Amino acid sequence: MDRLQSMRVFAKVVEQGSFAGAATALEMSNAVVTRNVADLEAHLGTRLLNRTTRKLSLTETGQQYLERVRQILLDIDDADALVSATSKNPSGTLRIYCQPGFGQSQLAQLLPLYAKAVPEVVLDVTLADHNVDLVEEGYDVGIFIGLQKFDASMIARRLATSTVVLCASPDYIARRGAPATPADVARHDCLNFAFEQLRHHWPVQWENKSLNVPITSRMVSNNGAVLREAALAGMGIMIRSSFTLEDDFASGRLVQLLKGHHLGIVSVMMVYPSRRQMSGKLRSFVDFMSARFPRPESDPWLPAA
Known part of the structure; x- marks a missing residue:
């Protein structure tokens, strides 16, 4: 039994006043709606609804349970909305690892521009020469140079040479x-x-x-x-x-x-854990850095010949 699904169905049955009304609202069959409520009652070991041929009514236990279910469902919906907004809108703390030479000479100049464009993101930047495990050490993204090693399972995008x-x-x-x-x-x-x-x-x-x-x-x-x-x-x-x-x-x-x-x-590589379910803050930084270095095979820092 999917308990959360059964709780949603139970709340919708009460809201609609009938199994048929809930089935229509949820785009389910009457049989599926009935089974979800029956499974929930069996799991709880008590009857939640009084059923007659003319109407449905809540038992005393059902009324108490409904109040808690509605709050639980509201909390879940609020949590989903928060995560969805965070994934779409850049916010929160972005932890960045960077090799010191690139960090001091290039990233330090770029970060204020990024921060101005994405004001809701807090930057937490670490410069270090040693190899790091981005996931284990809690970084969202890393800038690696040359022979620095990173996990082969990471997504690696060349920014420049x-x-x-x-x-x-x-x-x-x-x-x-x-x-x-x-x-x-x-x-x-x-x-x-x-x-x-x-x-x-x-x-x-x-x-x-x-x-x-x-x-x-x-x-x-x-x-x-x-x-x-x-x-x-x-x-x-x-x-x-x-x-x-x-x-x-x-x-x-x-x-x-x-x-x-x-x-x-040497290659300048931007490394991050996954393209799937990328947070808004990470996606905004990846897009920003990629736009700053549109020609990854070229060296943008040498003076013209």
């Missing part, structure tokens, strides 16, 4: 000159990420070829912001994902070196 490029400040270039070929990098001071695979060589790529260029590190750090400050101060050549360099390139604080060469191309 980012190129890892070489750059330096105008001051450094004025003092030391700009490398004309990848091999020239070996004669320059380098600002290096603290990854073992980059400690002694940079894999510079061009025209589907790759060259492991030996380097001399002037500074090593696990923090991109520290390396950026050193590059701005003219300490050496830095490698960095293009999405972190957009403003520096536009302002001329940093200059891209060896255009056409790079150290890799």
Whole structure:
């Protein structure tokens, strides 16, 4: 027995004053309506309705039960309406995970625009380098970069591609000159990420070829912001994902070196649990980010050649 369905049928029978009237209102057969009420009475072990050939009337127990049933049905309808409204209208708290470099350089600028467009959504944003389990850790959506891992069952939408490029400040270039070929990098001071695979060589790529260029590190750090400050101060050549360099390139604080060469191309992925039954807040964020990055196969952050 579907008890909730039987309760709805019972309340409708009383409202309509007859089994036939309830059957018409609910678009059911008389037999189905009668069976639902009979099953409910059997489940409760008591009679709810007095039946005569001329009319129906509630028993004393039936009257008490009806009052509770009507309140239960109202509460359920209110809960359904609340969830339905939430799923359609963006509201509530949206928990976002993001890789720090993209979060600081790109997402931080985009979130105020999203918040203005969707004022009922509260943003809860976490920036972290470690891999996260979105579902287990309670995130609605995540922005993952490059080799960061996420559950294969997640929906993953590429927002854009980012190129890892070489750059330096105008001051450094004025003092030391700009490398004309990848091999020239070996004669320059380098600002290096603290990854073992980059400690002694940079894999510079061009025209589907790759060259492991030996380097001399002037500074090593696990923090991109520290390396950026050193590059701005003219300490050496830095490698960095293009999405972190957009403003520096536009302002001329940093200059891209060896255009056409790079150290890799990484994907910027937006990841979320499911397309089905997506909440309004998540759908609004997915649509917003997708509109901001209409060409997922391109790098929108590199200066025009």
